[in-house]
Amino acid sequence: MIHDFGIVWSERALLLSGLANTAILSTLAAVAALMLGFVMTPAVMSKHRIISGAARLFVDGMRCVPFLLFAYIVYYGLPSLGLRLDNWSSGLAALTIYNTAYMAEILRGAWVTQPREPIEAGIAFGFSELRLFRRIILPPLLLAAGPVIGNQVIQIIKDSAFLTIIALPELTHAASSIQSRHYVPFAAFITAVLLYWGLCLVIEAGVSSVGRLADARR
Amino acid sequence: MTGGDILSIFGGALVTISLSLAGILIGLPIGLGLALVRWANVPFIARVVTLYVSILRATPLVTLLLLLFFALPNIGVPINPISAAILALVMNTSAFNCEVWRSALMNFPKDQYEAAQSVGMRAGLRFRCIVLPQIVRVSLPGLVNEMSLLIKVTPVLAVVGVVDITRAAVRIGAETYEPLPPFLVAVALYAPIVFALVSLQRWIERRQAAAEAAA
Helix, strand or coil, rough: CCHHHHHHHHHHHHHHHHHHHHHHHHHHHHHHHHHHHHHHHHHHHCCCCHHHHHHHHHHHHHCCCCCCHHHHHHHHHHHHHHCCCCCCHHHHHHHHHHHHHHHHHHHHHHHHHCCCCHHHHHHCCCCCCHHHHHHHHHHHHHHHHHHHHHHHHHHHHHHHHHHHHHCCCCHHHHHHHHHHHCHHHHHHHHHHHHHHHHHHHHHHHHHHHHHHHHHHHH | CCCHHHHHHHHHHHHHHHHHHHHHHHHHHHHHHHHEEEEEECCCCHHHHHHHHHHHCCCCCCHHHHHHHHHHHCCCCCCCCCHHHHHHHHHCCCHHHHHHHHHHHHCCCHHHHHHHHCCCCCCCHHHHHHHHHHHHHHHHHHHHHHHHHHHHHHHHHHHCCCCCCCHHHHHHHHHCCCCCHHHHHHCCCCCCCCHHHHHHHHHHHHHHHHHHHCC
């Protein structure tokens, strides 16, 4: 058994590059999904029936489709519509679009519970739309939604493992390739599991420090 | 895509639904058991359960499934794709269920428990008649949410060769060189199942909110 872990250790460069790819992919997707979520949320809450209906359809529709199937559709299905992406761009696109729906829903949930007064005060002070959003609406919204966004980031990290099926060289893919070359399944996959756990603990620590910041500001 | 192809995707749907049901039905009581161990603070075992839940919640189902499928035969436990799939689903969902049950247990009013103690109810009776009915009601929306998440991760089981909706669709796509139509059929099968569960969850939440407002 120790010998098996020795083999995994000798392949550490491959595992670490897999870990780095998982981290990069998840970070890019999380940031992009959050940004797009901010665009999506006002659309979901829009007074125009057509805009809010279309946004609702997208958000609810995405939340009913399994991520793996969505990744398959983006990677294998879109080429027959003439849109061919390599595995990195289709993986990133799938992860981002899918999680935009979740982020929009999370932000909407936090938005409706925010008090109206500061926003009205901001309007009375003559803040422009963009400044009102950036200075008055955004900071408390992010602090309130922090823990749920953190959970979603953990979900993104776990979803990124599914991208191993489109041969994206992330952590699970690295573990599989070590196991198939050296036949050390337990050592390879348990190492991957522990690395995922480490990533999630980092996210949780980040979320709780944001939580402390939010408490300090209250 | 022929009618037979569509039928084979429906056959996959049966597999997806039975595996999900197996995962849900076995995972629910195990999750409750784990939550009780942590709630009662059983020495040492509670620590182990905490660690188990923390690791399992951070592990992607693909990685867990590959670990079970390849490593168990390696240590002398033969396993076929179906049992590996059910085991992975149960391990994954029981960790999440444990958290839902536990938060209901943590918020359970202590005075009721003490009242039951003071009228001389035994521990088993106390749990069955006082605690369980109330925590089931509180946990229900969270548990239903976990069920819809479980169904959304089942396509992963195709990785070890379980012929579920996704694998049936992938196979037809590979045979016909037209991957999009079978995938759309697959989406049309998953979406109503998940949507039904999400609607059920919202309905339970609304009903409970209405009952609370009336009280």
